[in-house]
Amino acid sequence: MKRLWLRSKVIVIVLALLALTVSACTDKEPTDDSAGSGEQTETGKTGNAHASDKSTWEMSAWPDAEFTVFHSSPSHQVAVKGAPIVEQVYERTKVRLNIEVPPSNIEEKLNIMLAGQEYPDVILIYDPVIGQRFVDAGYVIPLDDLIGKYGDQIQARLGDTLDQLRRQDGHIYHLPSSYVLPGADRMLEVAESFQMLTSVLEDKGWPKPETYSDIYQLLTDVKQNYPEYVPMSLALGDEPFFNSLIVSLAGAEGVRLAENGYVWTEDDRLVYRYKDERLRNSFRWLNRLYREGLIDQESLVQNRDSLNAKMSAATVFSTIGHWYFNMYEANTLFNQEGEPYRYKYFIIKSDTNGGRATYVPYANNYDYGFYVTDKMRDPVRFMQFVNWMYVYDNILSSSSVVNFDGEDAEGYDVYVTDENGVQVVRNSTYQINGWQTDEAFAAKRGYGNFEYLTYSLGGTNHPSYTYKLSMQDQDISVWWDEEQKRINAAYGESGTYWVQEGIDVGWDSTDVSGLTVDPDSEEYGIIARIQPYSYNEIVKLIAAPTAEAFESGYDDFLRNIEDMGISKWENLVNRLYEERKQH
Amino acid sequence: MLLLFTLPFAVWALVFCYAPIWGWLMAFQDYHPGKGIFGSKWVGFKHFSAFFGDRMFTVLLRNTMAISFLNIILGTVGALTLALLLNEVRSLVFKRTVQTVSYLPHFISYVVVANLFLTMLAPSGGLVNRILTGLGVVERPIFFFAEPHLFWALIASINLWKEVGWGAIIYIAAMSAVDPELYDAANVDGAGRLRKMWHVTLPCIRPTIVVLLILSASGLMDAGFDPSYLLGNPLVYEFSEVIDTYVYRMGLGRAMYSFATAVGLFRLVVALTILYIVNRIANRLGEEGIL
Numbered sequence: 079m080k081r082l083w084l085r086s087k088v089i090v091i092v093l094a095l096l097a098l099t100v101s102a103c104t105d106k107e108p109t110d111d112s113a114g115s116g117e118q119t120e121t122g123k124t125g126n127a128h129a130s131d132k133s134t135w136e137m138s139a140w141p142d143a144e145f146t147v148f149h150s151s152p153s154h155q156v157a158v159k160g161a162p163i164v165e166q167v168y169e170r171t172k173v174r175l176n177i178e179v180p181p182s183n184i185e186e187k188l189n190i191m192l193a194g195q196e197y198p199d200v201i202l203i204y205d206p207v208i209g210q211r212f213v214d215a216g217y218v219i220p221l222d223d224l225i226g227k228y229g230d231q232i233q234a235r236l237g238d239t240l241d242q243l244r245r246q247d248g249h250i251y252h253l254p255s256s257y258v259l260p261g262a263d264r265m266l267e268v269a270e271s272f273q274m275l276t277s278v279l280e281d282k283g284w285p286k287p288e289t290y291s292d293i294y295q296l297l298t299d300v301k302q303n304y305p306e307y308v309p310m311s312l313a314l315g316d317e318p319f320f321n322s323l324i325v326s327l328a329g330a331e332g333v334r335l336a337e338n339g340y341v342w343t344e345d346d347r348l349v350y351r352y353k354d355e356r357l358r359n360s361f362r363w364l365n366r367l368y369r370e371g372l373i374d375q376e377s378l379v380q381n382r383d384s385l386n387a388k389m390s391a392a393t394v395f396s397t398i399g400h401w402y403f404n405m406y407e408a409n410t411l412f413n414q415e416g417e418p419y420r421y422k423y424f425i426i427k428s429d430t431n432g433g434r435a436t437y438v439p440y441a442n443n444y445d446y447g448f449y450v451t452d453k454m455r456d457p458v459r460f461m462q463f464v465n466w467m468y469v470y471d472n473i474l475s476s477s478s479v480v481n482f483d484g485e486d487a488e489g490y491d492v493y494v495t496d497e498n499g500v501q502v503v504r505n506s507t508y509q510i511n512g513w514q515t516d517e518a519f520a521a522k523r524g525y526g527n528f529e530y531l532t533y534s535l536g537g538t539n540h541p542s543y544t545y546k547l548s549m550q551d552q553d554i555s556v557w558w559d560e561e562q563k564r565i566n567a568a569y570g571e572s573g574t575y576w577v578q579e580g581i582d583v584g585w586d587s588t589d590v591s592g593l594t595v596d597p598d599s600e601e602y603g604i605i606a607r608i609q610p611y612s613y614n615e616i617v618k619l620i621a622a623p624t625a626e627a628f629e630s631g632y633d634d635f636l637r638n639i640e641d642m643g644i645s646k647w648e649n650l651v652n653r654l655y656e657e658r659k660q661h
Numbered sequence: 662m663l664l665l666f667t668l669p670f671a672v673w674a675l676v677f678c679y680a681p682i683w684g685w686l687m688a689f690q691d692y693h694p695g696k697g698i699f700g701s702k703w704v705g706f707k708h709f710s711a712f713f714g715d716r717m718f719t720v721l722l723r724n725t726m727a728i729s730f731l732n733i734i735l736g737t738v739g740a741l742t743l744a745l746l747l748n749e750v751r752s753l754v755f756k757r758t759v760q761t762v763s764y765l766p767h768f769i770s771y772v773v774v775a776n777l778f779l780t781m782l783a784p785s786g787g788l789v790n791r792i793l794t795g796l797g798v799v800e801r802p803i804f805f806f807a808e809p810h811l812f813w814a815l816i817a818s819i820n821l822w823k824e825v826g827w828g829a830i831i832y833i834a835a836m837s838a839v840d841p842e843l844y845d846a847a848n849v850d851g852a853g854r855l856r857k858m859w860h861v862t863l864p865c866i867r868p869t870i871v872v873l874l875i876l877s878a879s880g881l882m883d884a885g886f887d888p889s890y891l892l893g894n895p896l897v898y899e900f901s902e903v904i905d906t907y908v909y910r911m912g913l914g915r916a917m918y919s920f921a922t923a924v925g926l927f928r929l930v931v932a933l934t935i936l937y938i939v940n941r942i943a944n945r946l947g948e949e950g951i952l
Contacts, residue, residue, distance in 0.1 A: 618895060
C-alpha cells in the first residue's frame, strides 16, 4: 500500500515537472482582442468590420487597437501613461502605440530581432541594409495593396516618391519617416559641434573660438589657470559617441562624410572615411591634445553616461559631438539650480580648411522608415491610422496639444495665431518652460510618439500646410532661459542666427547617401570586419605617445585595412554610385 | 521507478542542450533568417576559411586561452588555498563567516562588479590610485584599464576575488570527508599543520582536484563573455577580445550569423579535443578521468 502510494506520488511529480518543461517550450501567441476576424490575402489580413467606416475617417467610434513599435532611437523618451498628446490621439483614433526603445546599440538589437524572430508589429529602421535583411527574410509585408486601398492621403502626399520606395521585386516595404515634403522650405539645424562651458569663456571676456588653434589656446589656458576643470573630455569608449565625434571633425574639415562610412571627395569619388587626409589631420590634432594633457585619460574608455555626469557636475570645460546628447541634460540641471553658466556649442573650422564647414548633411532620399511586420494582426487598421497621420491637421494634433483659440495658455504645447495676416502655429510658453526645466518633459507630454509615421512638420513650410511656421518662432530666443540669453547676447547672437548657420554648414548628400551594399556580398563582410577594427585603432592612435608614433601607427592602420580588402569595398560603392548617376 | 525523476531533466537537456545542435549547420551555409536552415545556401567551409584567414584569429585564440588559463590556475590554487586555510580554523563561527563572505561575490552580477572595479581603479579619483599616490608608491596615477599588458592579470584577479569562495566550497566538502584517524596518525608521527596539509589533506582530495581540473580544462576555450565585454575598451582590444565577444559582435552586431556559428563551432571542437587530451593524461597518471 505504502509502495503504491509512493509510486503514484512519484508519477504525479514527474508529470508535473514534464508539463512545466513542455509549457516553457510552447510558443505563446499573445491574445489580442482588438483585431476582428479577417481573411488571408497575399499581402496579409484584409481587415475586419470597421473597414466599411473608411469613408468617414471618424475613428473615434472604432474598437480599440494597440500596435507594438520598435523605435530606433535610444534617446527617444517613451511617453508616460496618460501623456496628453497620446490621449488626444487615442480619443480620435482609438489607437495606442506600445513603443520599445533600444538600450544603445540599435544595430545589435535589430540583428537580435532578425535572428530570434522576435519583433513587434512595426519596426523603425534607419539602416537600409538592415531593412533589406528583414525584407529578404520575409518578416515584413508589402504595403502596396494596403496603400492602394487605404492610403489615399499617403498617395496624395508621396506621389511619385512611392516609386522610389519600390524594391527589386517591385513592392513597397516601408514608408519614409519624418521626411521633408518635396517643395517644402527646409530649415537646417546644427547638431554635431564643439561644446564649451561658458563660465570660463565669460571669465576670459567671451572669446569666440573659430578654429582648431583657437580651441587649442583655450584648452591650454584652462589647463594652466582653471585646474578645477578638465579641459576636454570625450566618451571614446562609446561607439555612437565616437561616430558623432567623427561627424563633428568631418564638418570642421569640410569633409562631405556620408552616413555609410564613405567620404565624397571633390573629384567625385567615394573613399573610406579614414583614408581621407583631412580626417587624419583632425585625429592628429586630437592626438596632440591628448599628449599635452588637454584631453583627460578617461576619455579613451569612458561611456557617454560618465561624460554626461561629469558635464552635469560642471567639471568638464569642453567636448565634441551632438550638442543635444552632450549638453541638454547638464544645461537643464544648471537652469534648475540657477547656475550662472551653460554649455554652448560652436561651429569650428580646422586650421587647414580653406572652404566651408560641412556639419549638416541633408538628403531627399527615403531610404529609412518604418516597416510593418508579419506579426501585425491588423495591417488594415494600422494603415488606416498611418493614412490618418498623413493629414496635416492630424499630424499637428499627434505632435502637440493645440490651442486653436489663439491663446498662449497653460497646458497647450502650441497655439494658432495670426501673424501678418497669415495663420501660424506658435510654440507656447508652457512648452518652452517645460523643456528648460524638466529633462523628462518630452515623455510627460508624449512628444515624438507618432511623428515618425509620417512626414515632418518640424522646421518646414509647405504651400499645403494649413498653418505656416511662425517667423517669430524662428527666433528661438524664446527657448533660452535668462542665462542663455545673457550668454548669447555676449556673442551678439540673436534668436534667428541658427537659420543662416544651418545654410552655411549644410550640404546636399542626396546623390551619395543610401548606397546599399548587399549583406551577402564579400564586400559587406569586408566592411563588417574593418569597421570595429577602425574604431579601436583610431582610439588607440588618438592616445599615441608621440607624434611619430601617431604617424607610423596611422600608416600601419591604412596598410592593414588595405590588406583586409577596403579597396574592394570602395570599388563596389563607387560602382553603385556610377549606376545611380546613370539612372 | 525513481529513475523517472530524471525524465524531466533528460527532456530539458534534450530540448535545450542537444536539440539546438542542429543549428551548427548554419556554420556551413550562408544562413538567411527568412529562408531557414534548409533554405539557405550551402557553402562548405567558407566561413571557417574566412575565420582562419582573419587577422583576429590568432589574437582571439591567444586571448581566450591566456585568460582561461590564468582563471583556471589562479582559481584552482586560490580556492584550494582558501579551503586548506579554512580547514585549519577551529572556530566554527569564524570559519562560517569567512566562508559566507568569501562566496557572496559569486552572486553579484558582473555588471556591478565591473563598475565597482572601474571606479576603484579609475586614474582620477579612484581609491587604489589615491592610496598609491598618497603613499608615494607611484608618482602619477596608473590607468589600469588602458594598459593592454595588465588586462589579463586584472581579469584573472577580479575573477579570483569573485569566485574563490564559491570554488572553495567543493574542496572544503572534500576535506570534510577525510578520515580524522589519518590526522591522528600524523599527529602521532609529529607532523605539524603544513605537513598534515601536504601529506594527508592534499593526497586525500587529489581525485577531487583532478576531476575539477579536467572539467576546467574543457573551459580553456571559454574565457567568459562578461569580463571582456564590460571591462574591454579600444585601448586593450588586442588583449581583451575573446572568442565569445567576437562571436557576439560579428553574429549579432553585424548579423553575420553563419560566420559567428563557425567561430563558435571551432571553439567547441578545440575544447572537446583539450578535454579528451587532459582526460587521457589524467588516466595515464593513474587518476580516474571523467570520460
